[in-house]
Amino acid sequence: MEHHIRMPLTKDKVKELKAGDYVYITGTLYSARDAAHKRMYESLEKGEVLPFPLENQIIYYMGPTPGREGQVIGSAGPTTSGRMDKYTPCLLNQGLCGMIGKGKRSEEVLSGMKQNTAVYFAAVGGAGALLSKCIKKSEVIAYEDLGTEAVRKLYAENFPVIVAADSEGNDIYDIK
Amino acid sequence: MKIIESVQITEAVKEMCIEVNYKLSEDMHEALRQAGEREESALGVQILEQLEQNMKIAAESKIPICQDTGMTVVFMQIGQDVRIEGDYIEDAVNEGIRRGYKEGYLRKSVVGDPIFRKNTEDNTPGVIHYEIVPGDKIKITVAPKGFGSENMSRVIMLKPADGITGVKQAVLETVKAAGANACPPMVIGVGIGGTFEKCALLAKKALTRKVASYSDIPYVRELEKELLDEINGLGIGPAGFGGTVTAVGLNIETCPTHIAGLPVAVNICCHVNRHITRVL
Numbered sequence: 228m229e230h231h232i233r234m235p236l237t238k239d240k241v242k243e244l245k246a247g248d249y250v251y252i253t254g255t256l257y258s259a260r261d262a263a264h265k266r267m268y269e270s271l272e273k274g275e276v277l278p279f280p281l282e283n284q285i286i287y288y289m290g291p292t293p294g295r296e297g298q299v300i301g302s303a304g305p306t307t308s309g310r311m312d313k314y315t316p317c318l319l320n321q322g323l324c325g326m327i328g329k330g331k332r333s334e335e336v337l338s339g340m341k342q343n344t345a346v347y348f349a350a351v352g353g354a355g356a357l358l359s360k361c362i363k364k365s366e367v368i369a370y371e372d373l374g375t376e377a378v379r380k381l382y383a384e385n386f387p388v389i390v391a392a393d394s395e396g397n398d399i400y401d402i403k
Numbered sequence: 404m405k406i407i408e409s410v411q412i413t414e415a416v417k418e419m420c421i422e423v424n425y426k427l428s429e430d431m432h433e434a435l436r437q438a439g440e441r442e443e444s445a446l447g448v449q450i451l452e453q454l455e456q457n458m459k460i461a462a463e464s465k466i467p468i469c470q471d472t473g474m475t476v477v478f479m480q481i482g483q484d485v486r487i488e489g490d491y492i493e494d495a496v497n498e499g500i501r502r503g504y505k506e507g508y509l510r511k512s513v514v515g516d517p518i519f520r521k522n523t524e525d526n527t528p529g530v531i532h533y534e535i536v537p538g539d540k541i542k543i544t545v546a547p548k549g550f551g552s553e554n555m556s557r558v559i560m561l562k563p564a565d566g567i568t569g570v571k572q573a574v575l576e577t578v579k580a581a582g583a584n585a586c587p588p589m590v591i592g593v594g595i596g597g598t599f600e601k602c603a604l605l606a607k608k609a610l611t612r613k614v615a616s617y618s619d620i621p622y623v624r625e626l627e628k629e630l631l632d633e634i635n636g637l638g639i640g641p642a643g644f645g646g647t648v649t650a651v652g653l654n655i656e657t658c659p660t661h662i663a664g665l666p667v668a669v670n671i672c673c674h675v676n677r678h679i680t681r682v683l
Contacts, residue, residue: 292470301466301467301470306551307551307584329642331582349642353674355469356464356468374524375510399644
């Protein structure tokens, strides 16, 4: 099944997405990977406010290469999601609705997704040049000192992903 | 005695860092193209087509093939009749990496301390291996290594009694555990023998061989073929979404070891298996 969705997500939209479906996403995505997740996690532990709203949003696990003049962004493919598993349940509890990465998630993440009606998408690993063409705007909005690991607000058009795990706990990496 | 200036090393490393991140070697291109013909899953074929398209875009639009432009592994084979003049060789190589990653718009992916993790902002230091060889030349191989696949690699200290069956099992289990994380179709480098660190180095070196090449040692060649077939029977497939192409190459290097040991290292690489060699 194929879906074209516009951001932000809603719980109803998330429920329609099933493991294995093709999805093209248009709208805002936030990039964050290892170091940014650690900071967000520590902020939440201290009761601080996060630098961007998680409610109904998608985090893209990605750290790009720098863009050349005239390029919005450089190579921009997904990184391995499993490294973010430790930090993810608490972000889901804050309203995070979706994640884009690659590879399997932990049981804790899958059950957090069920509880919070969230979806996990996979983009094709190693296709960073191709995926960069779907990113039309990019702006660093937090943790600038982290370089490639800073949080970026991206605007994507028809960003191609596959539902890797849906809100009912079905996992494409287990189906085959 | 031949004199090589350290600036020649810096310049060569810089150029190689850039070239290797924008363009895959011909043997990898060919291996991926053939993989498309062998793949039986429709989704798998589609993924492989995307990877081909990705490489085209990388070359045309000057965007690195993958955003993980790697930690820079450099093999330096230095002829014993060479004299290097100028800077300390390690500084010369790192300066080449520094310039290459800046001028080539490559990602700076190195942190200075493994625990405190502050980015060094120029992708240095590289991981540099030196070997003294006969002759009066310097052979430099630059092989940037992405960590999606590096993280899935393993060293297993088998017992001599585990034999070839144990080796096969160790490789298959490592590949199975790597799954989608390693961005399949993968290339697999295996090192057998030596010591703990020697087998790891052999496995890394195996990744710099031509992807469809085979060992000169008959039993090793057979093992390479058997393991590649069995890996492709695991069903992991392109991007880990299922399929018949999980790996496009598997190279094994062996060396003598201790009477008590059978070390095996499995170094996994994604389909962006980058390596480039130049001789000064």
